[in-house]
Amino acid sequence: MPTYQLKVNGQPREVEATSETPLLWILRDDLNLVGTKYGCGIGSCGACTVHLDGVAMRSCQTPVGKLAESGQAVTTIEGLSDDGSHPVQRAWLEHDVPQCGYCQSGQIMSAVSLLQNSPQPSDAEIDAGMSGNICRCGTYVRIHAAVKTAAKLQANS
Amino acid sequence: MKKLNNNRRNFLKVSAATGGGLLLGMTWLTSCEREVAIEEGTGFKMPPRPDMPDRWSEVNAFVKIGENGVVTIYSPNPEIGQNVKTSMPMIVAEELDVDWQNVVVEQAGLDTDNFNSQLAGGSQSIRKNWTILRQTGAAARYLLVAAAAESLGVPVAELRTEKGIIYHDASGKSLGYGEVASAAAGIEVPEDIQLKDPKDFTIIGQGKKNVDALEIVTGKAVYGIDLQAEGTLIAGIVHPPAFGMELKSFNADEVKQMPGIRHVVTIDAKPGGAEMQWSDVNAFPQLIAIVGDKTWQVFQAKKALKVEWTTTSAGEFSADHRKELKELIESGKADVARRDGDPEQAFEDADHIVEATYSAPFLPHNTMEPMNFFADVNGERALLNGPIQTPEYLRKTVSAVTGLAEEKVDIQLTRMGGGFGRRLYGNFGVEAALISKAIGGPVKLVYTREDDMTQGTYRPDYLVKYRAGLDAEGKLIAFHVRGAGTNGSPVFANRFPAGAVENYLAENLSRESNISTGAWRAPKSNFIAGAEQAFLDEVAEAAGKDPIDFRLELFDRAIADPVGEKNDYDAERYAGVLKEVRVKSGWDESGNQHRGVAAYYCHNSYVAQVLDLSLKNNRPQVDRVVCAVDCGIVVNPEGAVNQIEGGIIDGIGHALYGALTFADGKPEQENYNTYRLIRHAEAPKKIETHFVDNGIAPTGLGEPSLPPIMGALANAMYKATGKRVYDQPFANPTLRG
Numbered sequence: 085m086p087t088y089q090l091k092v093n094g095q096p097r098e099v100e101a102t103s104e105t106p107l108l109w110i111l112r113d114d115l116n117l118v119g120t121k122y123g124c125g126i127g128s129c130g131a132c133t134v135h136l137d138g139v140a141m142r143s144c145q146t147p148v149g150k151l152a153e154s155g156q157a158v159t160t161i162e163g164l165s166d167d168g169s170h171p172v173q174r175a176w177l178e179h180d181v182p183q184c185g186y187c188q189s190g191q192i193m194s195a196v197s198l199l200q201n202s203p204q205p206s207d208a209e210i211d212a213g214m215s216g217n218i219c220r221c222g223t224y225v226r227i228h229a230a231v232k233t234a235a236k237l238q239a240n241s
Numbered sequence: 242m243k244k245l246n247n248n249r250r251n252f253l254k255v256s257a258a259t260g261g262g263l264l265l266g267m268t269w270l271t272s273c274e275r276e277v278a279i280e281e282g283t284g285f286k287m288p289p290r291p292d293m294p295d296r297w298s299e300v301n302a303f304v305k306i307g308e309n310g311v312v313t314i315y316s317p318n319p320e321i322g323q324n325v326k327t328s329m330p331m332i333v334a335e336e337l338d339v340d341w342q343n344v345v346v347e348q349a350g351l352d353t354d355n356f357n358s359q360l361a362g363g364s365q366s367i368r369k370n371w372t373i374l375r376q377t378g379a380a381a382r383y384l385l386v387a388a389a390a391e392s393l394g395v396p397v398a399e400l401r402t403e404k405g406i407i408y409h410d411a412s413g414k415s416l417g418y419g420e421v422a423s424a425a426a427g428i429e430v431p432e433d434i435q436l437k438d439p440k441d442f443t444i445i446g447q448g449k450k451n452v453d454a455l456e457i458v459t460g461k462a463v464y465g466i467d468l469q470a471e472g473t474l475i476a477g478i479v480h481p482p483a484f485g486m487e488l489k490s491f492n493a494d495e496v497k498q499m500p501g502i503r504h505v506v507t508i509d510a511k512p513g514g515a516e517m518q519w520s521d522v523n524a525f526p527q528l529i530a531i532v533g534d535k536t537w538q539v540f541q542a543k544k545a546l547k548v549e550w551t552t553t554s555a556g557e558f559s560a561d562h563r564k565e566l567k568e569l570i571e572s573g574k575a576d577v578a579r580r581d582g583d584p585e586q587a588f589e590d591a592d593h594i595v596e597a598t599y600s601a602p603f604l605p606h607n608t609m610e611p612m613n614f615f616a617d618v619n620g621e622r623a624l625l626n627g628p629i630q631t632p633e634y635l636r637k638t639v640s641a642v643t644g645l646a647e648e649k650v651d652i653q654l655t656r657m658g659g660g661f662g663r664r665l666y667g668n669f670g671v672e673a674a675l676i677s678k679a680i681g682g683p684v685k686l687v688y689t690r691e692d693d694m695t696q697g698t699y700r701p702d703y704l705v706k707y708r709a710g711l712d713a714e715g716k717l718i719a720f721h722v723r724g725a726g727t728n729g730s731p732v733f734a735n736r737f738p739a740g741a742v743e744n745y746l747a748e749n750l751s752r753e754s755n756i757s758t759g760a761w762r763a764p765k766s767n768f769i770a771g772a773e774q775a776f777l778d779e780v781a782e783a784a785g786k787d788p789i790d791f792r793l794e795l796f797d798r799a800i801a802d803p804v805g806e807k808n809d810y811d812a813e814r815y816a817g818v819l820k821e822v823r824v825k826s827g828w829d830e831s832g833n834q835h836r837g838v839a840a841y842y843c844h845n846s847y848v849a850q851v852l853d854l855s856l857k858n859n860r861p862q863v864d865r866v867v868c869a870v871d872c873g874i875v876v877n878p879e880g881a882v883n884q885i886e887g888g889i890i891d892g893i894g895h896a897l898y899g900a901l902t903f904a905d906g907k908p909e910q911e912n913y914n915t916y917r918l919i920r921h922a923e924a925p926k927k928i929e930t931h932f933v934d935n936g937i938a939p940t941g942l943g944e945p946s947l948p949p950i951m952g953a954l955a956n957a958m959y960k961a962t963g964k965r966v967y968d969q970p971f972a973n974p975t976l977r978g
Contacts, residue, residue: 118463
């Protein structure tokens with residue numbers, strides 16, 4: 085099996101896998117970064133959302149071979165902050181968003197990306213930016229409020 | 242009974258060996274109590290976890306106290322997102338009288354000797370454990386106070402506690418719980434333990450953050466699917482593609498050559514002779530398991546495996562389901578579940594009869610974390626760990642299928658990525674155990690989303706026909722409910738409006754199916770509440786009455802002079818939430834909103850809702866939901882509101898979009914590209930929750946807000962469009978079977 089050089093959460097990592105192996109499973113099975121979740125495997129639920137060069141992407145739809153070729157840097161939920169101090173994490177904690185919590189890594193990664201593109205998003209922009217992430221527990225109202233709080237926190241920092 | 246891997250039991254031995262005597266001179270933690278008041282919009286930084294002590298003393302099965310005063314409280318029940326891992330320890334901490342900031346919560350494994358009913362289901366965790374948890378906390382407090390009394394040489398009665406400190410006011414002396422905990426071990430607990438007066442509660446009734454929130458938002462919370470242990474292989478299953486099919490043969494030659502693939506085995510999760518439990522619902526007990534090094538490798542091999550299936554019973558079609566249920570409703574021989582007065586005569590006498598039929602399709606659970614389990618089974622013992630709502634029953638079945646004695650089966654619990662009833666049925670845990678046994682090593686079984694959605698144990702489809710007879714004044718004089726479903730009727734015969742109508746008839750019909758069905762968040766209520774509340778709206782309209790007035794008149798009857806003796810609700814509390822929601826929603830000052838109301842009682846809690854709807858590009862948009870809830874004492878308001886909101890969003894989503902359909906026994910949807918769950922943009926813009934706090938012992942909230950919202954939604958859709966909706970999913974009738 086070929087080996088690939090990746091940059092994950094600021095660290096160089098080497099992994100051995102077939103080229104079509106999705107980043108999701110490289111993260112989870114090879115790099116022990118299990119905060120990125122498997123939900124559907126077809127890019128429909130958003131649970132596996134990570135950032136490639138700062139942009140939210142579905143890691144289940146990102147083959148490791150192509151990723152290594154592109155040289156894009158990967159950021160996972162573990163790379164946001166270790167202590168929950170990222171403004172989006174602090175907003176999530178203030179609003180006590182999680183129920184089961186399983187989808188929240190992906191929700192947070194989508195929210196961070198949304199706020200980078202649109203630092204003061206309108207309700208419609210939040211709706212559009214967050215609708216790729218499913219939450220079966222139904223925490224959407226809290227997620228919406230937390231994105232707004234995070235926008236405020238980022239503006240003030 | 243000896244158990245494996247019971248660290249806490251081992252700990253008890255250790256503490257007895259090293260304990261004894263007071264650990265004087267230790268500092269305790271109240272001096273560093275951290276302020277965590279949050280100003281809205283300023284974010285929240287979790288305070289660091291308290292420093293872990295070197296030595297712990299186990300006070301009882303729920304509580305251990307560190308020499309520095311840190312308190313560990315074990316949460317006994319499975320955590321599926323209903324937040325009992327926060328609320329159950331809060332109850333213990335309240336009576337123990339400790340500072341919540343110094344509490345560390347740990348998930349207990351299955352321990353039937355020490356814990357009561359470790360099951361997540363029916364919204365019962367808080368209701369069934371309320372008194373036990375209080376007594377446990379109070380008993381632990383008593384032991385600590387008694388140890389302090391002995392140490393200080395003063396009577397127990399002269400001591401008081403506050404936030405983990407025991408004070409002797411007369412002498413000005415004080416001792417921290419951590420200083421006396423090791424001496425508390427041998428003291429006997431009296432039979433009568435004094436519980437706090439609820440007015441003195443300082444933790445219960447205060448909003449507390451989810452104890453795992455920091456781990457969740459930093460990606461560190463460990464779910465079953467995340468478990469990793471040295472030497473663990475990944476297992477996947479291949480089950481028949483359709484209900485009514487079984488495994489005939491397969492050829493694994495090619496698959497065994499694929500990278501990372503180690504084993505291809507068959508397992509039988511329901512072997513003849515093994516005693517099964519109610520939780521062993523499983524349409525596909527005979528499976529092929531593929532075991533390999535990495536998840537992706539196993540998933541690829543699953544797709545490549547060549548299998549021949551054989552048909553053992555006819556594959557079903559959703560269109561036939563509906564036809565059969567209709568035929569049953571029209572001409573089937575029903576079981577009479579309840580009959581009051583003379584309903585036939587009353588319908589004859591009625592001035593006006595309203596009649597309507599409602600239906601809903603099959604639903605998969607769709608927990609975001611697919612089914613999975615870790616198992617390490619050998620000839621001596623079984624170690625299991627993972628997401629399960631019924632660990633006690635899983636242990637029984639694993640024992641039965643492996644031949645190991647129950648005490649040789651250890652089950653630990655992870656935080657779960659949703660339950661909704663699916664993880665009541667532990668077939669995936671049994672499968673993991675059998676795969677581990679077959680290959681002779683530890684495995685983590687992981688379902689794909691497609692495995693998960695097509696495996697069965699669904700909420701069955703339902704059809705219900707209502708008739709109501711009104712007299713000339715618009716009074717309800719006769720009521721008839723006749724319900725049918727796959728593998729069971731959805732009717733609760735003793736629920737409202739039973740008890741409020743003189744002449745009442747409830748009938749049950751059922752059809753058998755080879756598609757497996759089971760409990761799904763608020764079983765049966767998740768359909769019948771919406772149907773009943775939509776029907777009552779239609780009847781109120783026919784009676785020329787405001788829908789809330791109409792219901793309140795019925796409750797007046799049920800309060801003053803109830804019909805029958807088996808009514809399962811308290812009419813005053815039921816009416817109470819309706820009155821509350823009327824005020825809080827501004828019902829009587831309604832403007833141009835399209836507004837629907839519903840109220841329901843299930844799982845021991847009362848909920849009333851008013852939903853405001855508008856149409857945007859001909860699509861329903863929920864602008865606001867106002868919800869009034871009576872669940873007695875609200876243990877953790879922050880978590881409680883979250884549960885209510887979640888149930889409302891989940892209910893709206895499934896009523897609008899949810900449907901699993903079948904063609905020749907094969908589920909026609911198997912992932913989120915074809916199965917539609919509610920998305921962020923489709924959620925209500927605003928949800929307001931109001932609790933009727935009446936000091937009554939608390940009941941659960943994991944389910945009660947979901948059932949009625951389907952009725953409130955249907956009633957608001959009628960206001961918006963002028964057309965009644967009868968068949969779910971409301972937003973896409975073509976998906977209806």
